[in-house]
Amino acid sequence: MNTLGxxxxxxxxxxALVPRLRRFARNLARNQHDADDVVQVxxxxxxxxxxxxxxxxxxxxxxxxxxxxxxxxxxxxxMRRNKVFVAEEAGAEVGTDTMERATDIMSVQSAMARLPxxxxxxxxxxxxxxxxxxxxxxxxxxxxxxxTSRLARARAALQTSLEAEG
Amino acid sequence: MTISDETLMAFAxxxxxxxxxxxxxxxxxxxxxxxxxxxxxxxxxxxxxAAYAAELDEATPDRLLAAARGTPGLRKVAGRTRWQPTRxxxxxxxxxxxxxxxxxxxxxxxxxxxxxxxxxxxxxxASGTLAKALSNQLASERxxxxxxxxxxxxxxxxxxxxxxxxxxxxxxxxxxxxxRANDWQIRVLAQPSDGVGGESAAAYRTAGSALxxxxxxxxxxxIAGEPLDQSAEIAARQQGWRPSRR
Numbered sequence: 472m473n474t475l476g477x478x479x480x481x482x483x484x485x486x487a488l489v490p491r492l493r494r495f496a497r498n499l500a501r502n503q504h505d506a507d508d509v510v511q512v513x514x515x516x517x518x519x520x521x522x523x524x525x526x527x528x529x530x531x532x533x534x535x536x537x538x539x540x541x542x543x544x545x546x547x548x549x550m551r552r553n554k555v556f557v558a559e560e561a562g563a564e565v566g567t568d569t570m571e572r573a574t575d576i577m578s579v580q581s582a583m584a585r586l587p588x589x590x591x592x593x594x595x596x597x598x599x600x601x602x603x604x605x606x607x608x609x610x611x612x613x614x615x616x617x618x619t620s621r622l623a624r625a626r627a628a629l630q631t632s633l634e635a636e637g
Numbered sequence: 638m639t640i641s642d643e644t645l646m647a648f649a650x651x652x653x654x655x656x657x658x659x660x661x662x663x664x665x666x667x668x669x670x671x672x673x674x675x676x677x678x679x680x681x682x683x684x685x686x687a688a689y690a691a692e693l694d695e696a697t698p699d700r701l702l703a704a705a706r707g708t709p710g711l712r713k714v715a716g717r718t719r720w721q722p723t724r725x726x727x728x729x730x731x732x733x734x735x736x737x738x739x740x741x742x743x744x745x746x747x748x749x750x751x752x753x754x755x756x757x758x759x760x761x762x763a764s765g766t767l768a769k770a771l772s773n774q775l776a777s778e779r780x781x782x783x784x785x786x787x788x789x790x791x792x793x794x795x796x797x798x799x800x801x802x803x804x805x806x807x808x809x810x811x812x813x814x815x816x817r818a819n820d821w822q823i824r825v826l827a828q829p830s831d832g833v834g835g836e837s838a839a840a841y842r843t844a845g846s847a848l849x850x851x852x853x854x855x856x857x858x859x860i861a862g863e864p865l866d867q868s869a870e871i872a873a874r875q876q877g878w879r880p881s882r883r
Contacts, residue, residue, distance in 0.1 A: 485705040490693040493701070497692070507698060514704035579688035597650065598685040604652050623643045626681055633684070 481521060484530050485514060491531065491600060492538055498595040499542045501584060509545060513538040532606045535596060539610065582632040590625035593618055640664055640671060649678035753785075753804060754823060763814050763821035771800055771814050771821045772878065777867045790865040790873065791856065796880040798873050799824065799859060801852050813855045816878035825855040 492513065496506035516537050517524070524533050583591055596607040597618075608618040640661060647653050648661040665672045753767035763771050770785035778787075788801035788811075799815035814821040865873060 482706050486697075486702060489697045489701050489705055490695065493695070493697070494689055494692045507701060511701055511704045514701065518704075518707040576688040576691070579684055583685075583688075594685065598682050599689045601686075604647070604650070619643050619647065623646055626646060626678065627642075629685075630677065630681060633681075 481524075481530065482518075485517065485534070488531055488534055489514075492534055495535055495595055495600055496538050496542065498583065498591060498599065499539065499588075505545070509538060509541045512541040512545075516541065529606060531600070532602060532610050535600065535602070536610045536612075539592070578633060579629075582629050585632060586625055586628060590621050590628070593621040594625045594629070597622055642674070645671065645674050646678050649675050649682065754826070757820065761823035761826065763823060767802070767804065767814075768821055771802065771816075773874070775867060775870050775874070776800070776865075777870075788852070789856070790870050791860045792862060792865070792880075793859040794861045795859075796861075798865075798878040798880065799856075801856055811852055813852060813859070815859075824859070825852060 489510065492510045493506055496509045496513075497503060500506040500509060513534060517534055524530065583594065586594065592611065593607065596602045596610055597604065602610070604615055604618055604622075608615040611618065644653070644657070644661065648658060653661065661671075661675075665675055753763065753765050754761050755764040762768075766784050770783070770787065774783070774785065774787050776787040776789050784804060786803050788803060790798065790800045793799045793815055795815070797815040797817055799813055800821075801811075801813050803811040812826040813824045815824050816822075
C-alpha cells in the first residue's frame with residue numbers, strides 16, 4: 472500500500488539509493504555518461520510506476536531491475552538506429568578512469584570489464600551491491616541456479632585474471 | 638568429502654541453509670584445501686567491495702537528485718504551435734542546424750529549474766551566466782566550451798530584441814529570451830523531451846533533434862524582418878538591447 476506519506480518516504484529512499492544505482496549502471500554501461508542517463512530514466516520510471524512497487528519488496532532490488540531494463544531498452548534502441556555499440560570505447564574509458572585509482576582497484580575493475588556481460592551483472596549485484604542470490608535472480612529474471620552458475624564462472628575468471636596480474 | 642565450488646561459494650556468501658552450512662564448516666576444519674578455497678571466495682568478495690566502495694562517495698549529479706525527488710520540471714513557457722513552412726524556412730533550417738549541433742550534446746536533461754533562470758514576478762527571467770551571455774555574446778561567437786550558445790538574434794513583432802539560446806550545462810534547456818526593461822524574459826523554454834513523450838531512453842537520445850522545432854516555431858512566430866547579422870547585433874548590444882525608435 473502506498474499512502475502519500477509512504478511515497479514521500481520512498482523519495483528519500485530513492486535519493487539515498489542513487490549512488491548505488493549509479494555504481495550498478497556503470498557496471499552495465501561501462502561509461503559514466505550513459506550510466507547516469509540510464510539512472511535518470513530509471514528514477515523517473517520508478518516514480519511513475521510507484522504503485523507497482525509492493526512495499527514488502529526491497530526497493531533496491533526493484534530499482535536495480537528498472538535500471539537494467541532501461542539499459543536493455545537503450546541498447547536495443549541504439550541497435551535499431553544502427554549505431555555502433557560503444558562497448559569498446561567505453562572499455563577504454565573505464566581504463567582511463569581507473570588509471571587514477573590504486574592499482575588493486577584498477578586490476579579488479581579491469582578484470583570485471585573483461586567478463587561477459589551476464590557474468591559481470593551477476594557479480595555486480597551479488598558481490599558489489601550485496602544482494603542475496605534470490606533477489607539478484609529476481610532482478611535478472613533468471614532461475615537461482617542460473618545465477619549461481621554465472622557467479623561461479625565469473626569468480627573463477629576474476630580469480631584467474633587477478634592472479635595472472637598479481 | 639567433496640564439496641562443489643558452487644557450494645563453497647554460496648557458503649562464503651552466506652547463502653547456505655544452516656544444515657549445509659554446518660557441514661561445510663565441519664569439512665573446512667578437516668580439509669585445509671576446502672578452507673583455502675573458502676578463504677579465496679571471501680577474499681575475492683572483499684576485494685570487489687573494496688574496489689567499488691569509493692564510487693559511493695562520489696557527488697551525485699543534481700539532475701539525478703531531482704529525478705529521485707520527482708521535482709516537478711519547468712514547462713515550456715509559450716504555447717506550442719504547429720510548424721508551417723514560410724519564406725523563413727531557409728533561415729530556420731540554418732538556425733536548426735546550429736541549434737541541433739548544440740543540442741546534440743545534451744541527451745538527458747533534468748527537469749528541475751536551472752540556476753541560470755529565475756522566477757521573477759510570475760515570469761521567468763534569465764540570470765547569472767545566461768543573462769550575461771544574452772547581453773554580451775554574439776551569435777557569431779560560437780565557442781564550444783561556453784556554457785551558453787546564442788543561436789540567432791532577431792527583432793520581434795513587439796519591437797523587442799530577442800535571442801534564441803541553448804545551454805550546454807547538463808541540466809539546462811534551450812529557449813528564446815526577449816529583452817524587456819532590464820531583464821531577459823524567457824518566452825520559450827524547450828525541454829528536450831517535448832513532443833517525444835520521455836518514456837524511454839530512446840526518446841531522450843533524440844532530444845537534440847526534438848528540441849529545435851519548438852524553438853524555431855517560436856522564432857518564426859515572433860520574428861519581424863530578418864534575423865540580425867553581426868553588425869546589427871553589435872549595434873543592438875551597444876544600445877543595451879533596447880528597442881530602436883522607428
